Amino acid sequence: MTGAECLLRTLLNNGVDLCLMNPGTSEMQFVSALDGVPAMRGVLCLFEGVCSGAADGYARMLSQPAATLLHLGPGLANGLANFHNARKAHSPVVNIVGEHSTLHLPYDAPLTADTAAFARTVSGWVRVLESAAGMGAAAAEAVAAALQPPGQVATLIVPADFSWSEAGAAGSAIEWPAPRAPDSARVREAAEILRGREPAGLMLGGRALLARGLAAAGRIPAPVFANRYAPRIERGADLFAPVRLPYFPEPAQQALAGLKHLVLVETPPPVSFFGYPGQRSCPAPEDCRFHVLATESEDGTAALEMLAGPAPIARPRIARPALPTGAPLTATTVGIAIGALLPEGVILSDEMVSSGEPVWAHLAGAPRHDHLPVTGGSIGQGLPVALGAALACPDRKVIALEADGSGMYTLQALWSMARERADVVAVIFANRRYRILDVEMRRTGATEIGPRANDMMDLRRPDLEWVKLAQGLGVAASRATTADEFIARFRDALSERGPRLIEAVIEE
C-alpha cells in the first residue's frame, strides 16, 4: 500500500478514527486514500486553527487523540495557537503535517519553511519521516507519544514522496499507556498535612476534576480548590464543587489566604494569568508550602480515593436560579437563564474572559454537565473546542460560551459545525468590545484611557453582526436583546439539534 494508506490504516489500528484536515497538494495522497479506508472519518475545516482546536476538544472529552492533517509549515503555523492550548490542556493529538517531497525540498520553493521549527513550539514529540518504509512504525509511535501521560501534541512530518511511494504493511497496535499509580508515601504525607494543625487545602487539576475525583475530594475535610485552567471539570448540583480560583490575583489571594499548605493533585502550583506591577505571580500566601500528592502524569483520582474518608461531608445543596424574566440582558442574566434551563449531559465550551465569572456561578445548581475552560489563553479556542466535543460525543448537546472578540479568531468553525451537523449552540456574548482590556489597561498602570487607546479596544465602528456571519457560514442564527428574548431563543435552540447561534447583545 502507499505511504498515505499505510498511515491511515496504522492510525485506525491504534484507535484513531477521526482526522480534522485542511489539506493541500502535499497531502493529496491522504485525501485520495480516504475512499479506500472508510473507517477513517475526515472532517474538513476552512482554517487550520479549527482543526487544532477541535482536536483539543475531542481529546478533552475522550482522553484519546484525533489526528490533524495540515499543509506544510505555513499551514501548521495557522494551527499553532490552538495547539498551544492543547499543549497546556495535555490533550493527546496526532498531528500529521505534509512536507515537500525530499527531492523538491532543497529548492526553496515558495512554501518551503522550517516545518520542524514550527512544530517544536507546541509539540512534545516531533519526527520527520525518513523513508516510506518507516511510515507504519512512525505513525504508531506518534500515537504512543501523543498518549504519553499526561498527553501531548505529537507531530509527524511526512514528505510527499513517502506518501505516494510503496510503504509496506500498516503499523500494528501499540498498548495505550495509563497514568502511573499514585505514590503511597505521598498519600501518607498528604494525609498527615491535612490532619495537622496548620491550615491546609487541596488543589485539583487534570482528570481529578471529573466526577470520581470530585466524589473522593468531597469526602476530605479540607478546603478544595480547582485550577481554573484545567482542561475539563464535571459539575452539577449532585457533585461536590471545589472553589475555582478567581482570574485576578487579589481575589485569588483572598481565596487562598491563611493557608500554610497546599496539596497539589494533577496540577502545578497556582499562578496568575498575567503579572502586574507590584503583584506577586503566585496567589498562594508567601509562607504556603506546596506538596505534590499526584503529578500531572499520575492517577490523582486514585490518590484522592486513598485519602478520602468513607462518607461525604454534608454541604448545602445549591439551588437552580429562577428564570430572569423581564430583566435586561447582561452577562449575569444570560448566565442565570442558562443555569435555569441547562438540561442534563450538556458539554460547555467556555471562552469568555470578561463575562466568564457571572455565568460560572449560576451553573452550579444545574444538572450534571462538563465544563471545558480556557487552558492556554490563546484566543480562538471556544468554537473549535465545541466542534471537537460535538464530534467526540455526538449524543450530547454542546453549548459554546463565546465572547464576540474571541469568537472572531476562528469563526470558520461554524461552517464545519454546519457541514457535520454538530449539535452545538453557540452563545455569543456581544459586548462589542475587548472588555477585559479595559480592566487590564488600568491594572498595568494607565490612569485614564484616552480616545485613541479606547479605539483599539472597541469592536463597534462597524458593529460585528454575528447573525449574518453565522448565516454566511451556513448556521441558523438569531439575536436577543432582552432576557426574555434570550430565554425564548435558547429554549428553541435546546429543543432542536444544532448547530444554532444566538447573538446575546449584552449591556455592561
Added chain:
Amino acid sequence: MTGAECLLRTLLNNGVDLCLMNPGTSEMQFVSALDGVPAMRGVLCLFEGVCSGAADGYARMLSQPAATLLHLGPGLANGLANFHNARKAHSPVVNIVGEHSTLHLPYDAPLTADTAAFARTVSGWVRVLESAAGMGAAAAEAVAAALQPPGQVATLIVPADFSWSEAGAAGSAIEWPAPRAPDSARVREAAEILRGREPAGLMLGGRALLARGLAAAGRIPAPVFANRYAPRIERGADLFAPVRLPYFPEPAQQALAGLKHLVLVETPPPVSFFGYPGQRSCPAPEDCRFHVLATESEDGTAALEMLAGPAPIARPRIARPALPTGAPLTATTVGIAIGALLPEGVILSDEMVSSGEPVWAHLAGAPRHDHLPVTGGSIGQGLPVALGAALACPDRKVIALEADGSGMYTLQALWSMARERADVVAVIFANRRYRILDVEMRRTGATEIGPRANDMMDLRRPDLEWVKLAQGLGVAASRATTADEFIARFRDALSERGPRLIEAVIEE
C-alpha cells in the same frame, strides 16, 4: 518616558508611523501611549494574520516598514503564516511582540510559550529586550534590521515590565540602508552572454519588475521572464511586459525550453511551486546555466540600465479586451471585464490560484497598475495585503482578487477595511471548491477522485455566502452570477470609495 512611549517615539524617529495591532494585556502600555504620540497611527485588526499580511502589503508598496504589535507567543503564532509570505517577499516589517513581565515569565502561566522560537521561524532578526533602558537603541536597531537589503521581518520581543518602566530618551534616527550598486564585472559577463551565440534569457524579480527596471529590460534584445512569486510587478499597456513563468512545471519548462543561459536579476533560479512524481523541480532545461547579474540585495534596475541599449525594441501594443457582455460568468469573463474597466493607478492584490491565469492575461492591455502576487504561498494573504496596500497608498484604488477558499483564512481583514474606510474592492471568485486541489490530486498520482476525497475539496454543503459574511463585517457587498451583473457591480464599486465586496459566482 515609559518604555512603551520610548518605543513609539523611536519608531516615529525612524519613519515608522503605522502600527497594525491586535494587542492584549502585555501590550496595554503601547495602546495607552497612543494618545500621547498622535503621529503614530494605530490600526486594530481582529486576527493577527491580518496585521502581518497588511504589513506585507504596506511594505511591498512603499519599501518601508510598518510595525505590527502582537500579544505573546500565541498571538504571534496567528501572524506567522502571513509573515512567511512577507519573508518570501523580502518585505521589511518591524514586529513588536509583548511578553510576560520578567518576574512573571518563570511561573509558566497559561500563555507562557517560547516566543523567540515562534519568531525565529519567519524573522531574519530576533531580539528579546533585556532592559527598559535598552528600548530606544533596540527599537532603532529593529528598524535597521528590517530594512537590511533586500528586507526582512525583524522581531523585537518586549517584556511587559520594560514597557511600563522608565526607559529614558527615544532612540535616534538610523540611516536607511540602500541596495548595493551592481557589480560591473557581472554586468560585462551578462552582456557577453546575451550577445553570444547560445540562446540566453533574463529573469527578473524584486524591484527590477517596477517601471524603471522594465523600461531597461525592454531595451535588451533577449527573452525576458518574470518570477511569478515576485512581491510587486508594475504592468500596463505602455510598459514592457516580461513573460511570467506559468504555475505548473510543464508549461514553465516549455517557456524556458532551449535556453542555455538564464541571467538572474534580483531573483533565485526558477523553481516549481510543488514537486511531483517524476518531475524535475527546476523548470529550466537541465543544461541551462544560471548567471547572477544582481542578487536580491543589489540594485538590479541599475544593472539592467547598464545592460540596456538606447532604444526600446518595437513590440506590438496589447489591446484592451472588449466587455464580455451577454456572457456567462467564468474566471475568464471576470478577468476580461476587469481588464476592460480597470482605471489607471489601481493596485491589484492577487491571491487566486486556480482562477489566476485567465485573469492575468486580460490585464496586460489595461492602463498602468501594480500587481501584488502570491510570494510564499501561505493562504490568507490577499485581503490583508489589500488592506496594507490601501493604508500605504490612500489615494489609489485597491482591488483584491480572491478565491473563496483562500479568502476564508483571513476574512477578518474586511472589518479593518470598513473601520479604516480603505478603498478596496474585493472580488471573490466563488467556485465553491478548493479547485486547485482537483488538479493537484491527479498530478500526485491519484487516478480517480472518490466521493469521500471529493468531499474534502468541496466548499458546498453549506455554501459560503460571501455577501452575508462581508455585511456581517461591515462591508457593503453584492453578488453577480452573469457577466453583465458583474460588469454593473464592478462599475458601481469603481465609482465610489470602498470598501466593497463582489461575490462573483463563477462556472467552471
